[in-house]
Amino acid sequence: MGLTLQQKIIARASGRDQVTPGEIVTCQVDLALLLDSGGPRRIWPRLRELGVGVWDPDKIVVVTDHFTPAVDAASAAILKLTREFVAAYRIPRFFDMQGIGHVILAEHGLAQPGMFMVGGDSHSSNGGAFGCYMAGFGAIEMTGVVVTGEIWMQVPETIRVNWFGAFGTGVVAKDIMLFLCRELGIDNASRVIEYGGDTVEAMSMSERVVLTNMAAELGAETGIIEPDETTLESIRAGGQEPAADALNWRSDADAQYLVTHVFDAAVLAPQIAAPHSPENSGAVGDYLNVAIDQAYIGACVGAKLTDLRMAAEVLTGRKVAAGTRLLIAPASQKVIRDAAADGTLQTLTAAGAYLLPTGCGACAALGAGILAEEEVCISSTNRNFRGRMGANSAQVYLGSPYSVAAAAVAGRITDPREFLS
Amino acid sequence: MSRGRAWIFGDGVNTDVMAPGLYFKSSMEEMARHCMEAIAPDFAPNVAAGDIVVAGRNFGIGSAREQAAMALQHLGIGAILAQSYGRIFYRNALNFGIPTLIFPASGEINAGDELQVDSVAGVVENLTTGHRYQVAGLPAHLMAMVSAGGLMPWLKHRIANKDI
Numbered sequence: 194m195g196l197t198l199q200q201k202i203i204a205r206a207s208g209r210d211q212v213t214p215g216e217i218v219t220c221q222v223d224l225a226l227l228l229d230s231g232g233p234r235r236i237w238p239r240l241r242e243l244g245v246g247v248w249d250p251d252k253i254v255v256v257t258d259h260f261t262p263a264v265d266a267a268s269a270a271i272l273k274l275t276r277e278f279v280a281a282y283r284i285p286r287f288f289d290m291q292g293i294g295h296v297i298l299a300e301h302g303l304a305q306p307g308m309f310m311v312g313g314d315s316h317s318s319n320g321g322a323f324g325c326y327m328a329g330f331g332a333i334e335m336t337g338v339v340v341t342g343e344i345w346m347q348v349p350e351t352i353r354v355n356w357f358g359a360f361g362t363g364v365v366a367k368d369i370m371l372f373l374c375r376e377l378g379i380d381n382a383s384r385v386i387e388y389g390g391d392t393v394e395a396m397s398m399s400e401r402v403v404l405t406n407m408a409a410e411l412g413a414e415t416g417i418i419e420p421d422e423t424t425l426e427s428i429r430a431g432g433q434e435p436a437a438d439a440l441n442w443r444s445d446a447d448a449q450y451l452v453t454h455v456f457d458a459a460v461l462a463p464q465i466a467a468p469h470s471p472e473n474s475g476a477v478g479d480y481l482n483v484a485i486d487q488a489y490i491g492a493c494v495g496a497k498l499t500d501l502r503m504a505a506e507v508l509t510g511r512k513v514a515a516g517t518r519l520l521i522a523p524a525s526q527k528v529i530r531d532a533a534a535d536g537t538l539q540t541l542t543a544a545g546a547y548l549l550p551t552g553c554g555a556c557a558a559l560g561a562g563i564l565a566e567e568e569v570c571i572s573s574t575n576r577n578f579r580g581r582m583g584a585n586s587a588q589v590y591l592g593s594p595y596s597v598a599a600a601a602v603a604g605r606i607t608d609p610r611e612f613l614s
Numbered sequence: 615m616s617r618g619r620a621w622i623f624g625d626g627v628n629t630d631v632m633a634p635g636l637y638f639k640s641s642m643e644e645m646a647r648h649c650m651e652a653i654a655p656d657f658a659p660n661v662a663a664g665d666i667v668v669a670g671r672n673f674g675i676g677s678a679r680e681q682a683a684m685a686l687q688h689l690g691i692g693a694i695l696a697q698s699y700g701r702i703f704y705r706n707a708l709n710f711g712i713p714t715l716i717f718p719a720s721g722e723i724n725a726g727d728e729l730q731v732d733s734v735a736g737v738v739e740n741l742t743t744g745h746r747y748q749v750a751g752l753p754a755h756l757m758a759m760v761s762a763g764g765l766m767p768w769l770k771h772r773i774a775n776k777d778i
């Protein structure tokens with residue numbers, strides 16, 4: 194019986210030829226991502242308590258993103274501690290205030306087919322778009338990884354999700370995920386979502402990561418996509434050379450899936466998720482005329498160069514509506530440089546967008562752009578739980594960057610296709 | 615063995631409400647004071663050590679923040695009984711030594727019922743109604759770690775035994 198890609202990676206990482214869903218195995222970690230939020234600030238005191246160091250500094254990547262830039266003494270202290278940790282343990286790969294960790298890994302080609310990777314953040318599933326197994330864990334669990342270099346796993350089942358056909362105007366990967374949150378639900382622990390089909394094959398890596406990033410919203414262990422030439426090109430663009438056998442990391446033709454879903458991209462409309470859960474979603478037509486106070490383009494999932502370009506496409510020659518504010522927190526410093534070079538930033542600011550620093554920002558109510566009680570926001574982020582972006586009574590709708598920009602222009606949720614040719 | 619009053623929660627209680635981002639930089643004491651505030655403001659002020667959280671599906675869905683489990687630990691929660699769990703929260707809770715069981719009959723428990731939970735045997739007794747439930751106990755491969763009190767005591771034990 195064949196194996197799915199994730200099972201092959203878990204088998205390799207646990208030193209076995211075969212694994213079966215449900216089996217408990219111990220995997221050797223190829224790379225661990227530590228962020229300022231659940232990383233050194235929580236792990237270092239525990240290492241001291243245990244009287245041990247890190248298992249392998251070359252297999253650890255540290256990124257500051259949740260508390261950047263420091264806005265008060267407490268966040269400054271967290272960033273300082275993170276830098277001291279990196280120096281103390283001589284961790285060579287440290288990205289300080291360069292962007293959001295998941296985006297940084299992708300930009301630097303650090304996620305590669307066949308690797309077994311863990312991250313101290315739920316959206317670590319983002320990396321799975323590169324054909325690796327990458328999943329998120331809590332800081333306590335990451336402490337164990339940093340000490341031992343290993344982690345226990347219960348081998349997940351695999352759900353295959355195939356999309357076929359070309360998107361209509363104004364429809365993107367984010368709409369697929371908001372649709373799937375409703376269609377597959379958020380109760381997919383012990384499962385990995387493997388995406389495929391010609392819609393996915395046609396996507397850039399910047400769009401593919403949206404599918405794996407938001408596997409977290411499906412409650413899945415992670416998401417994964419079989420690598421192809423697009424994957425390898427992206428890794429090379431990040432300055433790394435993929436292994437010669439990278440494209441062999443694929444699911445077997447006779448692999449066992451728990452279930453296979455097939456969807457038609459051509460009939461998908463732009464999707465919106467209403468407060469307070471990503472699964473509370475529907476076609477944009479169901480939410481027309483919800484008046485908004487704030488439109489937010491941000492987060493690992495929704496503020497990459499392609500996302501800013503989507504917003505710019507809507508905003509070219511238009512203005513943000515009076516009484517509405519559009520905040521944009523680009524996902525990395527590279528995104529800012531690229532968006533400055535190609536004119537995207539100019540289009541956004543000419544339309545009245547307010548630029549925020551790179552980082553997690555308001556996505557998790559840690560940085561600038563937090564909402565007041567009762568305020569209504571539409572956001573290109575991945576989560577809209579109660580209190581997520583600030584006050585408990587704030588209402589957060591989720592949409593693609595097209596939908597967020599369109600709402601900013603109209604001052605209310607509207608169909609982005611009105612503004613696109 | 616844990617014994618305490620039941621606090622009832624519904625489906626999809628996420629880690630953002632257990633540990634709101636707004637209090638990330640505060641002490642665990644302060645964070646715990648705001649645990650569940652957005653959906654159950656009476657919980658944190660009134661919960662007593664040993665009390666038991668009973669919930670529906672997907673308890674702890676969302677962010678990896680360990681403060682969600684730590685806040686419950688700080689409040690002295692004796693056990694968690696939910697129909698299903700967010701995957702990271704489930705691991706976090708066990709790593710902090712909180713007995714965390716999959717409990718399909720959570721709908722039959724009422725707020726304030728006196729419960730007794732034997733997490734090793736998987737026996738839940740409702741002392742108020744007299745009902746007894748048999749569920750799966752803690753996973754065998756984690757028994758040693760949870761019995762040691764969580765991941766940190768377990769790592770200490772392994773380091774002392776030169777197992778790491």
Ligand code: SF4
Nearest residue numbers: 316492493553556557
């Ligand atoms: S941008 Fe938001 S979802 Fe992404 S890592 Fe930061 S807090 Fe998490």
